[in-house]
Amino acid sequence: MxxxxxxxxxxxxxxxxxxxxxxxxxxxxxxxxxxxxxxxxxxxxxxxxxxxxxxxxxxxxxxxxxxxxxxxxxxxxxxxxxxxxxxxxxxxxxxxxxxxxxxxxxxxxxxxxxxxxxxxxxxxxxxxxxxxxxxxxxxxxxxxxxxxxxxxxxxxxxxxxxxxxxxxxxxxxxxxxxxxxxxxxxxxxxxxxxTLVPLDQVILGADPEFIMRKNNGSLIMASDYFPRFGRVGCDAIWYGQNRSAKPLVEIRPQPTRDPRQLVIRLYKGMLQASKRVNITDVQWLAGALPHPGFPLGGHIHFSGVYLNFKLLRALDHYLALPLVLVEDPIGVRRRPRYGYLGDYRNQFHGGFEYRTLPSWLVSPTLTKGVLALAKLVVARYPILKADDLKRYTVQKAYYDGNKEQLKPIVSRLWEELKGLDDYQRYQRYLDSFFRMLFSDKTWNESKDIRKLWKIPPYR
Incomplete structure (x- = not known):
């Protein structure tokens, strides 16, 4: 045909x-x-x-x-x-x-x-x-x-x-x-x-999630400390039969054209959250599924670009596939109910929200790399070559979390990205991000994220 x-x-x-x-x-x-x-x-x-x-x-x-x-x-x-x-x-x-x-x-x-x-x-x-x-x-x-x-x-x-x-x-x-x-x-x-736009035309926002768990394994309800809306708030998902008990915390920084500025605003949001929940006997957990029954998302918002399937497929290739290389193996259970390829939602401001990724608040290196890469991909997707996900075997490798099968694909994607003129603008963040991906290490979803972010108090 x-x-x-x-x-x-x-x-x-x-x-x-x-x-x-x-x-x-x-x-x-x-x-x-x-x-x-x-x-x-x-x-x-x-x-x-x-x-x-x-x-x-x-x-x-x-x-x-x-x-x-x-x-x-x-x-x-x-x-x-x-x-x-x-x-x-x-x-x-x-x-x-x-x-x-x-x-x-x-x-x-x-x-x-x-x-x-x-x-x-x-x-x-x-x-x-x-x-x-x-x-x-x-x-x-x-x-x-x-x-x-x-x-x-x-x-x-x-x-x-x-x-x-x-x-x-x-x-x-x-x-x-x-x-x-x-x-x-x-x-x-x-x-x-x-569709091929200047980098500075792309506006980024985000609302990554984390969950607070005591050392005895019980959850702390975000709704006990944060409002439903606001720069730091609680997600709509409730715990058990009590719809007013909501455990997921969302950081919602003001959108910006600068990925670095967005990371700073996320950090300030976490500092604000720490002041509200000044407890030492607690862990802040991010990733995909750090607590059973409560999958977490690292949603990224975009404005200034035209939404279409080609853009979503580029985000799946250059963001979703690479993160599999470092995800905690338990995070596979988040998919496909959550984290399915091409998950998006239109936003009231005229932009859209890409919802496939888990919560990348696991580390500052991961956060900086994801946001810089997101901006680069959205601005340059019409000239990017990846089409691996047209194959069933690659789709299955994503849903199964098959790191070995995806590693050579991600390596090729990195080489392609390094050939873009605009890569140099965020090279510091992107090189660190990809080195982390190929370190053969995975993030630990049971580890308190405050330590890497240097947010007190942490154990």
């Missing part, structure tokens, strides 16, 4: 797109290569939507089911009764159209039905919990399979279980779906000249 070449010199009308991208069978071509972007040396994966390997994988049902399950996505691979169905048209991070079955019950494919299924359009602004879950799962499924666009079929089973029925990279389209797809594609094409 060869991608269809789409020249973009000058303005491209929707009618022109339709003539090229919709087949005589009224199906969308399954792969597109964008051509004609002047004065840009973007990599092929930036200019190709639905790469060949991803399309081939999405047409093999057994492979498709295996990949989706690896990413922690519920798949309807049995003939079970569903209460309703959704057909969701997706272009990267956007749901472009959505339809819901009219009848209350429908059988999955393979079971005879006495009625012809009919669907009605769903307002994309509908904000019910079910609609939010359907949209999120549709985008996740498309991303997990390495696709950039397609149609996702979702089934709702008893107990409000949301499952993926199918993902189709070259679907049949009605006129509404065609129009919304071409609008999304046009937006992506128009954004391409602006």
């Amino acid at each position: 060869e991608p269809l070449n789409l020249p973009i010199q000058g303005a491209v009308s929707e009618q022109t797109m339709q003539n090229q991208l919709v087949t005589s069978q009224n199906t969308l071509v399954s792969s597109i290569r964008i051509e004609g972007l002047q004065n840009r040396s973007y990599e092929n994966q930036m200019m190709t939507l639905n790469v060949e390997e991803a399309v081939n994988g999405a047409t093999d049902r057994d492979y498709k089911i295996a990949v989706l399950k690896l990413h922690g996505i519920a798949v309807a691979d049995k003939k079970l009764l569903v209460t309703k169905k959704y057909i969701v048209s997706v272009f990267q991070t956007k749901v472009t159209r959505m339809y819901r079955s009219r009848q209350q019950k429908a059988w999955l494919a393979g079971k005879a039905s006495t009625k012809r299924e009919t669907f009605q359009s769903v307002d994309l602004n509908e904000n019910t919990r079910e609609c939010r879950r359907v949209k999120t799962l549709s985008i996740r499924a498309l991303y997990a399979l390495g696709l950039d666009y397609g149609v996702v079929k979702i089934g709702i089973r008893a107990g409000n279980m949301v499952e993926v029925q199918d993902v189709i990279p070259g679907p049949k389209l009605n006129r509404e779906m065609e129009k919304s797809f071409f609008h999304a594609l046009s937006g992506y094409v128009k954004s391409l000249p602006h």
